[in-house]
Every structure is written in C-alpha cells, then in structure tokens.
Amino acid sequence: MLGQAFKYSYINAKVRTIYSKRLRKRDWAILRDAADKNSFVQYLSTTYYGAYLAEILKGPEKGLHFLERQIYRALFADYEKVIRALKPPEGQVFYGLFSRFEAENLKTLIRAKKTGLPKREVLYLLYPVETLSKINWHRLWKAGSLAEAIDLLSDTPFGTSVAHALPQFEAHSRLFPIEMAMEIVSYRQIWEVVSALSSKKDKQMARMLIGGLVDALNIYHVARLRFIYALSTEETLNFTYPGGYILNLKRLHDISRATDMKSLVSYLPKPLKAILEGTDSLSQTRMVLQDWLLKRIKGVFLTLPFHLGVEIAWVIYREMEIEAILRIFETKGRKVKAGQVRLVPETLIQEE
Amino acid sequence: MILHKKQKKKLLWPFLLSLLALAYPVLSAGAEVAQKVSGTSANWGYIGAGIAVGASTIGAGIAVGLVGAAAVGAISERPEVTGRALIFLGLAEGIAIYGLIIAIMILGKI
Numbered sequence: 355m356l357g358q359a360f361k362y363s364y365i366n367a368k369v370r371t372i373y374s375k376r377l378r379k380r381d382w383a384i385l386r387d388a389a390d391k392n393s394f395v396q397y398l399s400t401t402y403y404g405a406y407l408a409e410i411l412k413g414p415e416k417g418l419h420f421l422e423r424q425i426y427r428a429l430f431a432d433y434e435k436v437i438r439a440l441k442p443p444e445g446q447v448f449y450g451l452f453s454r455f456e457a458e459n460l461k462t463l464i465r466a467k468k469t470g471l472p473k474r475e476v477l478y479l480l481y482p483v484e485t486l487s488k489i490n491w492h493r494l495w496k497a498g499s500l501a502e503a504i505d506l507l508s509d510t511p512f513g514t515s516v517a518h519a520l521p522q523f524e525a526h527s528r529l530f531p532i533e534m535a536m537e538i539v540s541y542r543q544i545w546e547v548v549s550a551l552s553s554k555k556d557k558q559m560a561r562m563l564i565g566g567l568v569d570a571l572n573i574y575h576v577a578r579l580r581f582i583y584a585l586s587t588e589e590t591l592n593f594t595y596p597g598g599y600i601l602n603l604k605r606l607h608d609i610s611r612a613t614d615m616k617s618l619v620s621y622l623p624k625p626l627k628a629i630l631e632g633t634d635s636l637s638q639t640r641m642v643l644q645d646w647l648l649k650r651i652k653g654v655f656l657t658l659p660f661h662l663g664v665e666i667a668w669v670i671y672r673e674m675e676i677e678a679i680l681r682i683f684e685t686k687g688r689k690v691k692a693g694q695v696r697l698v699p700e701t702l703i704q705e706e
Numbered sequence: 707m708i709l710h711k712k713q714k715k716k717l718l719w720p721f722l723l724s725l726l727a728l729a730y731p732v733l734s735a736g737a738e739v740a741q742k743v744s745g746t747s748a749n750w751g752y753i754g755a756g757i758a759v760g761a762s763t764i765g766a767g768i769a770v771g772l773v774g775a776a777a778v779g780a781i782s783e784r785p786e787v788t789g790r791a792l793i794f795l796g797l798a799e800g801i802a803i804y805g806l807i808i809a810i811m812i813l814g815k816i
Contacts, residue, residue: 356768363772368779646804693814 358553358660366659369668372432373655375402375673378505382703385679395421396457398679403428412606418684419478425679427482429672430455434486436665444548447560450544451669453511455481456489460512464532465501493669502530515539534593541568545597551662559654565599566650567670570643572601573626574611575635577618587611590594600626615639641696644674648701678702745791751816755809762805 377385381401388394391577406427410420434450437445459480466476473495484491489510497503507513512535519535522528528529548560572594577584579593590610598606602624613620619630629646633639649669654667678698685697775792 359772360775364775364779366779367776368783371780371783374784 355648355660358555361440361444362660362662363662365436366664368435368439369432369664370655370659372402372435373668373671376671377679377702379703379705382678382698385682386697388686389516391683394683394686397427398425400650403679406431413577417478418680421683422680423478423480423482425676426455429669429676430431430482430486432669432672436669440665441660443552444556446547446661447544447564447666448552448669450540450547451484451564451666452483452486453540453543454537455483456487457512457540459483459491460489460494460507460536461529461533463503464500464529467497467503468529511543512539515542538593538595541595541597548597552658553661555658559661560666562599563650563654563663563666563670565597566647568595569598569601570647571595572598572606573618573622573630573643574636574640576606576612577615577639580610580612580618581614582636610630614645638696641699645699645701648674652701673701675702723757751812755812758805758808758812759802760805762808763802765805766799766802769801770795773798 380396384397385394395407395410398404399411399564403425406644407422410424430452433448435671437448437452440448440471447640462476463480465471490506494503494506497506501520504516508517515535515538516532519531522531533700542563548557548564551557551560559668576590576594579590585593587607587610591607594606594610605621605623608621609618612621617635619627619633626646629642630639633642651671654663657663681697773791773794777795781788781791
C-alpha cells in the first residue's frame with residue numbers, strides 16, 4: 355500500500371487537479387447555446403482548453419478538423435504528463451492507449467498512399483501525435499507507395515499484423531482489413547501491458563476501465579458492421595476488439611449474429627441489456643454506452659486514491675469530453691436546435 | 707495563502723519562543739538526570755526517547771514525502787493551491803513533533 359502511495363501520490367494529485375478543471379454544467383450550457391462557431395471557440399478559450407486554442411483564435415479558419423487538431427493537443431499533453439510520471443509497465447499502458455491515435459493516423463496515411471494524396475491534403479485529418487509517437491512519420495510520408503509504407507512499419511508494433519492483412523487487401527483491394535488490423539494491434543498492445551502490471555489493484559482497475567471501453571466500442575462496432583455494412587457473423591466477429599470486461603468471446607459471437615438492434619440487445623448480459631433496452635439508433639446507442647462508461651469513470655475518482663485507475667479514467671474522460679465538444683461544434687452553423695439531438699452524455703454534465 | 711515577508715517576520719518570534727519552551731524541559735532534565743536516576747532504567751529511558759523521536763521522524767518523512775509529492779503535482783497544475791498544500795505539509799511535519807514531545811516527557815521523568 356505504501357509503495358502504491360509513493361508511486362501514485364504525485365501523478366494522482368496532478369490528474370485530480372486537472373480533473374477539477376473539467377467542463378461543468380454551465381460550460382456545456384454556454385457551448386450548446388453559442389450562436390456560432392466564433393463565439394463557441396471564444397468561450398472554449400476561457401476554459402482549460404484555452405491554452406491549446408491560440409492558433410484557431412488568431413486565424414480566420416474555424417473548421418471542425420482544425421479545431422479537432424488543436425483540441426486533441428490537450429489530450430496528448432495529458433498523456434505526456436502521465437507517461438512522464440510513471441515508469442514501465444504502468445506508463446506503457448498509456449502508450450498502448452495512445453497508440454489508438456497512431457493507428458488512426460496510419461489509417462489516414464494508408465488511404466492517402468492508396469489514392470496518391472500528399473500529406474498536406476490530408477493534414478487536417480491527422481491527430482497531432484508527433485510529440486509522443488515513436489513512429490518515424492517523416493519516413494512513412496516519404497514512402498513512394500503503399501507497399502513501401504507498410505514495409506517501413508515492420509519495426510513498429512503494427513508491422514506484423516498489417517503485413518498479415520496485406521494479402522487480403524491485394525486480393526479484394528479493400529483497405530478495411532488493414533485498417534482493422536491496426537486498431538486491433540493497439541488493443542492487443544494494451545492488454546499485453548495490462549497483464550504485465552504487478553499490482554493487483556492496478557490490473558483490476560485497468561481491466562475494468564479499458565475493458566469497459568472495449569465493451570462499449572464492440573457493441574457499437576458490431577451494430578455498425580452488421581446493420582450498416584451488412585457484414586457476415588464471422589467477419590464481424592473477426593473485426594471485434596480484444597479484451598472486453600463484460601463481453602467475452604461467446605457473447606461477442608452471440609451479438610455478431612444479431613439481425614437488428616433489438617436482437618443485439620437481447621444477447622447482451624444483464625447490466626448492458628438493462629441500459630440499452632429501448633435504444634434503436636446507433637447514435638443513441640453510442641451515447642448510452644458512453645454514459646455507462648462515464649459513470650464507471652466518475653466512480654473511480656471516489657474510490658481509494660492510489661492506483662492506476664485514476665489516470666486511465668482521466669484520459670478516457672478527457673477523450674469523451676473532447677468528442678462531445680466537437681459534436682456540439684459540428685452543429686454550429688447547421689440548423690440543429692438545442693435539445694433536438696443529444697450531443698453530450700448526461701454524466702458529463704452532471705455535477706457530483 | 708502565500709506568506710509575505712512581514713508576515714513571516716511576525717511568525718518567526720512566536721515560533722522561536724515555542725521552540726525554546728519545548729526545549730527547556732530537555733535541557734533542564736539533562737542537567738538533573740545524573741542526580742535523579744542512575745543505572746539501567748535511565749538507559750532504557752534514553753533508548754525510549756530515541757525511538758520516539760526516530761520513529762516519529764521516519765513517519766513524518768514518509769508523510770512529507772507523500773504529501774509533498776502530491777502537493778507538487780497539484781501546484782504544478784494549479785499554483786493557487788500552494789497555500790493549502792503547505793498547510794497539509796505542515797500537518798505531516800507535525801507527526802515528528804508528537805515524537806519529540808513524548809521524548810521530552812520521557813527525559814523529564816528520568
């Protein structure tokens with residue numbers, strides 16, 4: 355216990371202090387009611403995110419992707435703080451979580467390589483991962499072809515899986531298997547590090563939180579693949595993320611057989627079934643699942659203070675906060691009335 | 707809550723006086739020890755006082771280490787909590803004083 359206290363007293367105090375600066379009910383109301391993108395960004399700059407919005411405040415551009423690039427710097431700064439304060443294997447858990455954004459950038463890179471677009475054309479789609487990433491992005495962008503880029507990935511954790519997915523791409527000219535391979539690699543990386551954690555409490559919290567995130571992603575993902583892309587049960591199951599907390603392989607197989615949202619919900623175990631009953635749209639499902647996860651996250655801040663769960667909870671919370679900010683921003687300039695669509699999970703708004 | 711120079715000066719004298727008051731019994735006891743007690747019981751008393759001070763100092767060290775680390779973490783994100791963080795550091799430091807008081811009481815009995 356004392357060892358845990360020494361390990362986490364600094365970083366947990368830091369994280370809790372940053373957590374205290376999260377957006378509150380009043381902030382969400384003001385952002386939601388902002389008349390246009392300008393006033394939205396102006397108000398956002400008065401919050402914790404202000405430090406990261408200098409460029410968007412100076413320039414005329416107020417596009418979604420531009421804001422996205424700026425605002426995600428806040429999340430990556432948090433990752434940096436946590437990784438700097440924790441030694442391996444604890445710090446590696448955050449590298450694993452961070453690698454999900456590297457995977458997103460790699461997906462964009464691969465798409466750009468396939469269509470022959472230069473970096474500047476897709477720059478607005480890339481996450482600002484440079485400060486933390488160990489991947490040599492410069493070399494990757496300089497690669498002349500997709501095959502060359504994939505070759506260059508061989509010395510990264512993504513290398514082997516992407517190489518395995520390459521024949522499928524060549525046979526059907528579909529990028530999807532490669533993209534999924536990258537995402538799945540990120541999660542495998544996380545679980546490898548989580549299983550190497552020495553503290554039982556750390557392991558338990560990591561499994562509960564990251565596993566919860568994976569469960570939520572898998573439900574949403576299966577629904578999308580089955581009902582929108584009409585993928586077969588086997589294919590859907592192949593493309594699920596590893597390491598859920600509640601959904602084991604059998605459950606995943608069950609929900610991959612679902613033909614509509616109602617049957618998907620019926621295959622879920624009790625706690626998830628209860629919260630998802632009655633949801634019919636994908637966006638609603640996503641919001642309900644985020645709410646469920648956020649409740650767990652908020653609970654972590656109320657338990658014993660010295661474990662890895664606090665940091666994991668925070669980075670996931672921040673990620674969801676940013677997603678909600680961007681969702682509201684997207685509606686500015688469109689004819690979406692306040693309250694018409696649920697843009698922010700209820701738990702983000704609720705004050706304890 | 708950051709203390710200004712004037713405030714620090716004001717606090718310095720009461721602090722020194724209270725230290726002196728605490729130290730007095732020890733000093734006076736030291737002079738009388740030889741007359742009052744002799745032999746093994748006095749030796750045990752000295753050991754007890756030493757343990758009281760040593761253990762409480764170790765405890766305070768651990769507490770200051772933990773509170774200090776947390777304080778640095780919190781202050782680095784919100785400098786305005788410095789004053790409050792110092793109060794908690796003071797409380798942690800206080801653990802050593804308890805040991806010192808016990809030691810003084812032991813030495814006073816010898």
